Structures are given as structure tokens and as C-alpha cells.
Amino acid sequence: MKPVVSWLEKKCYNCIKCLKSCPTDAISIVNHEVNIDESQCIHCDVCMKECPSRVLKVQGAHISETLHEHEYNVVLIPTSLLSDLKSFEEFQEICQAILKLGFDEVEQYSDIEGFLYKKAIEESQQKEGIWLTSFCPTINELIEKKYPTLFDRLLPYDYPVEIAAKKIRERLKGKDVGIYSLCECVGKMTLAKEPFGNKTSHIDYALSISHVFPKINKLKNQEKASIQMNKYGVKSNVEDLFGNRSLSVIRVEGLNQSKSLLDLIEFDRIQHVDLVAMYACYQGCIGGYYLWSNPFEGCYNIESLIDECVGEIACLDEDDYFINRQMNRQEMKSMKERMVWFDKVNEILETLPQYDCGACGFANCRSLAQGIVNGKVDIQSCRVKKR
Amino acid sequence: MKKVYTVLKDNYEDAGQASRDIKMTLKMLEINPKVLKRISIACYEAEINLVIHSNGGTITFELDDDGIVKLSFDDTGPGIENIELAMTPGYSTASKEAREFGFGAGMGLDNMKNCASTFDIQSSKDGTHLRMTFQ
Ligand SMILES: Nc1ncnc2c1ncn2[C@@H]1O[C@H](COP(=O)(O)OP(=O)(O)O)[C@@H](O)[C@H]1O
Ligand code: SF4
Ligand code: SF4
Ligand SMILES: [Mg+2]
Numbered sequence: 421m422k423p424v425v426s427w428l429e430k431k432c433y434n435c436i437k438c439l440k441s442c443p444t445d446a447i448s449i450v451n452h453e454v455n456i457d458e459s460q461c462i463h464c465d466v467c468m469k470e471c472p473s474r475v476l477k478v479q480g481a482h483i484s485e486t487l488h489e490h491e492y493n494v495v496l497i498p499t500s501l502l503s504d505l506k507s508f509e510e511f512q513e514i515c516q517a518i519l520k521l522g523f524d525e526v527e528q529y530s531d532i533e534g535f536l537y538k539k540a541i542e543e544s545q546q547k548e549g550i551w552l553t554s555f556c557p558t559i560n561e562l563i564e565k566k567y568p569t570l571f572d573r574l575l576p577y578d579y580p581v582e583i584a585a586k587k588i589r590e591r592l593k594g595k596d597v598g599i600y601s602l603c604e605c606v607g608k609m610t611l612a613k614e615p616f617g618n619k620t621s622h623i624d625y626a627l628s629i630s631h632v633f634p635k636i637n638k639l640k641n642q643e644k645a646s647i648q649m650n651k652y653g654v655k656s657n658v659e660d661l662f663g664n665r666s667l668s669v670i671r672v673e674g675l676n677q678s679k680s681l682l683d684l685i686e687f688d689r690i691q692h693v694d695l696v697a698m699y700a701c702y703q704g705c706i707g708g709y710y711l712w713s714n715p716f717e718g719c720y721n722i723e724s725l726i727d728e729c730v731g732e733i734a735c736l737d738e739d740d741y742f743i744n745r746q747m748n749r750q751e752m753k754s755m756k757e758r759m760v761w762f763d764k765v766n767e768i769l770e771t772l773p774q775y776d777c778g779a780c781g782f783a784n785c786r787s788l789a790q791g792i793v794n795g796k797v798d799i800q801s802c803r804v805k806k807r
Numbered sequence: 808m809k810k811v812y813t814v815l816k817d818n819y820e821d822a823g824q825a826s827r828d829i830k831m832t833l834k835m836l837e838i839n840p841k842v843l844k845r846i847s848i849a850c851y852e853a854e855i856n857l858v859i860h861s862n863g864g865t866i867t868f869e870l871d872d873d874g875i876v877k878l879s880f881d882d883t884g885p886g887i888e889n890i891e892l893a894m895t896p897g898y899s900t901a902s903k904e905a906r907e908f909g910f911g912a913g914m915g916l917d918n919m920k921n922c923a924s925t926f927d928i929q930s931s932k933d934g935t936h937l938r939m940t941f942q
């Protein structure tokens with residue numbers, strides 16, 4: 421996959437806020453250049469929010485350049501979009517405006533989310549042990565990269581947006597169809613082929629909501645799209661609404677809370693829970709980076725709209741949603757070689773001040789030591805030691 | 808590679824720190840996740856036993872060139888009187904205090920035995936010595 425978060429060097433003044441905030445230490449600054457290690461990045465948006473000069477960005481597709489590439493274009497809209505709106509009519513007006521951007525169809529997938537939400541609860545109660553929902557791409561990447569022992573506890577369900585895209589392909593077989601995913605968060609952007617080169621996806625292009633919002637706003641009028649939403653799908657997008665206290669289901673939001681919980685699960689310390697719904701964002705998907713309003717009010721908006729979500733739930737076969745996720749592990753050296761590397765890192769670490777100040781351009785002294793052993797920089801990079 | 812950790816009796820606040828460090832080290836070394844899962848669970852259970860049942864002791868973590876992990880738990884008493892009984896799932900002498908912290912389900916030793924590739928326990932009133940290997 422191509423790098424997702426890119427750095428536009430122009431106005432970066434090497435303030436190191438990004439590398440200090442990254443939850444996976446994926447960022448380093450060498451020779452004044454910000455590098456994001458794609459093998460460590462979980463596409464969480466934290467660095468983008470922290471950057472005071474707003475030079476960390478995710479590039480999406482540009483519809484003016486891509487719409488003509490296919491005969492027929494379908495756009496998938498995220499359920500969390502509802503949280504930005506005050507009434508269901510307004511939601512239908514927004515959907516109509518999105519259509520007018522030049523698409524032939526606007527599709528929703530809350531019916532699929534609703535099905536998987538129910539399926540997750542049901543299946544986790546039947547099967548032994550604790551299960552983790554698999555709807556947040558950032559959480560899935562966190563588990564894969566930092567908690568690999570729990571990778572086999574992720575429910576084997578594909579992403580609802582991906583299932584929706586697959587269904588559209590089946591329905592419009594024989595037609596030259598371009599499928600767009602309108603995204604509320606960075607994590608969801610990474611699923612598409614363009615511009616990220618994610619070959620196996622049925623989604624052709626990723627677009628962020630905020631990117632198209634000004635255009636949608638101009639096109640919006642009284643005309644409404646005849647779109648319906650499913651209330652279970654809507655619920656599954658909101659941290660507060662997922663599950664129910666009478667069931668052994670818990671909801672966790674935010675990366676720090678998710679990490680604490682995953683730590684406990686690794687020690688088998690969570691005994692009475694069958695299902696954990698984790699979200700990287702505050703309040704779940706309605707806290708997505710690209711939604712223009714805020715999750716505080718969004719939560720209220722969604723609750724007041726939920727009764728108008730009368731669309732039917734999807735009925736899926738296992739073939740539709742089942743996915744056999746494989747961990748993306750690189751070619752590994754022998755344990756002996758890895759230990760030699762680790763010992764060298766520790767040896768260098770011993771000579772560093774261990775303040776984890778970040779002034780060297782690495783998130784902490786251990787990352788610097790690793791950078792030195794990997795030949796990226798030399799020990800002169802340490803600003804404290806030099807003095 | 809070898810690392811030794813000291814574990815204090817009744818130190819609930821730091822209980823699990825050694826296991827956390829061992830887990831982190833093994834993650835950095837990219838050990839097989841399936842093996843790491845067993846190590847994490849067994850190590851944590853044994854560390855907690857040192858805190859809640861023993862007078863305190865040490866944990867020794869060793870890793871050899873073939874990736875085999877050896878964990879040794881050595882405490883200074885009071886020992887386990889009847890090991891067979893202690894190994895029975897559900898058997899526990901955990902104090903009220905320990906139970907309040909969520910420990911003392913009586914599954915620890917049984918769990919460790921199931922997780923480890925080899926499991927050996929010796930005990931007298933001068934101390935309990937537990938060795939486990941994982942591969
Ligand atoms: N290191 C130890 N020192 C003394 N007694 C121990 C030790 N480890 C275990 N035991 C005894 O064995 C029993 C069973 O241990 P375990 O299976 O871990 O269950 P639990 O810790 O929940 O009581 C304990 O209740 C305790 O009586
Ligand atoms: S946060 Fe990072 S990218 Fe942004 S200005 Fe500071 S160093 Fe540059
Ligand atoms: S998106 Fe998140 S994981 Fe990736 S570099 Fe930024 S802060 Fe780190
Ligand atoms: Mg125990």
C-alpha cells in the first residue's frame with residue numbers, strides 16, 4: 421500500500437508535535453524531513469490533529485478527474501453522516517446533493533452494518549471466549565501491529581462498506597462501474613484502491629466528506645433522495661449505543677482506553693465479557709476526523725433521528741461477509757539475529773539520557789537507538805548528549 | 808538473553824509489571840504471537856501468585872537462540888503444602904483482600920500448566936520454585 425498520511429514540507433517548522441503524539445511511534449524526523457513508517461502507522465489521524473501548521477494530510481481522489489473513467493458511478497455514504505444533521509429530511513437533501521455531484525447512484529450501507537451488529541452480538545454469545553468487533557480499521561491495525569496475540573479474536577467479518585461495494589458489483593455485473601466511498605475518517609480512506617493502491621478492495625476511490633462538503637452545500641436544495649437507513653446500523657456507529665448493559669457487551673472508545681483493555685485481554689484478565697466494540701474515535705464513527713460538526717452534539721442528533729431510520733436490515737449469507745484475515749508479517753530474521761539486534765539497541769539505549777525528549781527527531785530514546793542500529797542516523801543526533 | 812525481576816509480597820499496585828515488561832520485550836523481538844499468548848497468560852498468573860500467596864521473590868526470564876522461553880519463579884515461602892490439591896481447578900486459599908482485587912479464582916496453576924510446554928513445581932516451607940518453558 422502507498423503511504424497514506426503525507427507531509428507537505430513547506431510550512432513544517434519541526435516542532436516535533438506529530439512524533440510525540442503518534443500512538444505507535446511511527447514518525448521520525450531526519451534531516452528536517454518528516455517520515456511516516458507505513459509499517460507502523462495505524463492511520464488514526466492523531467498526528468494530523470496535533471500539527472499546528474496543518475501540513476500532514478491524506479490525499480483523496482478528485483472526482484473532477486475520475487468520474488469520466490467509468491460509465492456508471494456509485495457513491496457509498498457513511499452512516500455517521502447522520503450525526504451532522506438536524507433532521508432526516510435534511511439528510512435526504514444532502515444525499516440528493518451528493519448525487520448531483522455527478523454520480524448515477526447514491527447508496528447507504530447501514531442495513532449491512534445492522535446485520536453485522538446483530539450477528540456480532542449473537543455469535544460472540546455462542547462462541548467461547550472474548551471477541552472483538554472488526555468495524556474500525558484503525559483498531560484492527562492497532563491489534564495487528566501492537567497486539568498480534570489477539571488477532572485471532574477479531575470477528576471474521578469484512579467491513580460493511582466493502583461488503584456494500586461487492587454487492588453493487590454483483591448487481592451491476594457487465595457494466596463499467598466506478599465505486600466511491602465517501603469517508604468520515606482516515607481509517608476508512610485506507611480501504612480504497614485510489615489513491616492508496618489497495619488492490620484487493622471493491623472500492624475504487626476514497627473521498628473525504630470534508631473535501632466534497634463545500635460543493636454539496638452549494639448543490640443542496642429541497643430535492644430529496646429516497647434513501648432509507650436502518651436503525652441497528654446507525655446504532656453500531658455510535659459508541660454509546662452499541663450493545664446493551666444486560667448483555668456481556670462492552671464499548672470502548674479512544675486509542676488509550678482500547679490499549680489498556682487489550683493489555684488486560686492479553687493477560688486473560690477480562691472474564692465476563694463476550695464482545696468488545698472498540699472505536700479509535702471519541703463517541704465512535706460519529707467522531708470521525710472528516711465530519712464537519714462535533715461528536716458531542718452529533719450524539720444528540722443521532723438519538724433524535726433514530727426513530728426515523730425505518731429501513732430494513734440486510735439479510736446476508738456467510739459468503740457475503742466472512743473474511744479470512746491474514747496478518748501482514750514481513751520476512752523475519754532468525755531469533756538469534758533478532759536478539760543480536762535487540763542487544764545492540766539496548767546497549768546504545770544505556771548510553772542515551774532516556775528523557776524521551778524527542779529533540780533528536782525520534783519519539784523516544786529507544787526509537788533513536790533503533791534508528792542508530794538500523795543505520796538511519798548516528799549518535800550525534802542526540803541533542804542532550806552533545807552538550 | 809536473561810532478565811531478573813523482583814516481586815514484593817502484597818504489592819497489588821505494581822502487580823503484573825514484570826509480566827508487562829516480558830510481554831513487551833517479546834513483542835519487540837517479534838516472537839510468534841500464538842506462543843506469546845500462552846507466555847503472557849502463564850507469566851501473569853504466576854506473578855500474581857507471588858504477590859498474593861508468597862513472601863515475595865524473583866522472576867527470571869530467559870530466551871535462548873532458538874526462541875525457547877524459560878520462566879522461573881522463586882519465592883521465599885511459605886510454600887504450598889499439598890501441590891496436587893493446589894493444582895485442582897477452583898481450589899484457592901486467596902485472602903479476602905486478594906479476592907477484592909479480582910484474584911483468587913483458583914484457576915492459575917491449572918492455567919499455567921495448560922499454557923506451558925514444560926511445567927515443573929517444587930515447594931517446601933522455605934519457598935516455591937516454579938519453572939516453565941515455552942516453544
Ligand atoms: N507461590 C505460592 N506460594 C504459596 N502458595 C501458593 C503459591 N502459588 C500458589 N499457591 C497456592 O495454590 C493455590 C492455587 O493457586 P492458583 O491456582 O493460582 O489459584 P489462586 O491464585 O486463584 O488461589 C493458591 O490459593 C495458594 O494456596
Ligand atoms: S507537527 Fe510535525 S509536521 Fe507539523 S509542523 Fe510540527 S514537526 Fe512539522
Ligand atoms: S496517523 Fe496515527 S499512527 Fe499514523 S503516523 Fe499519524 S499519529 Fe502515527
Ligand atoms: Mg493464582
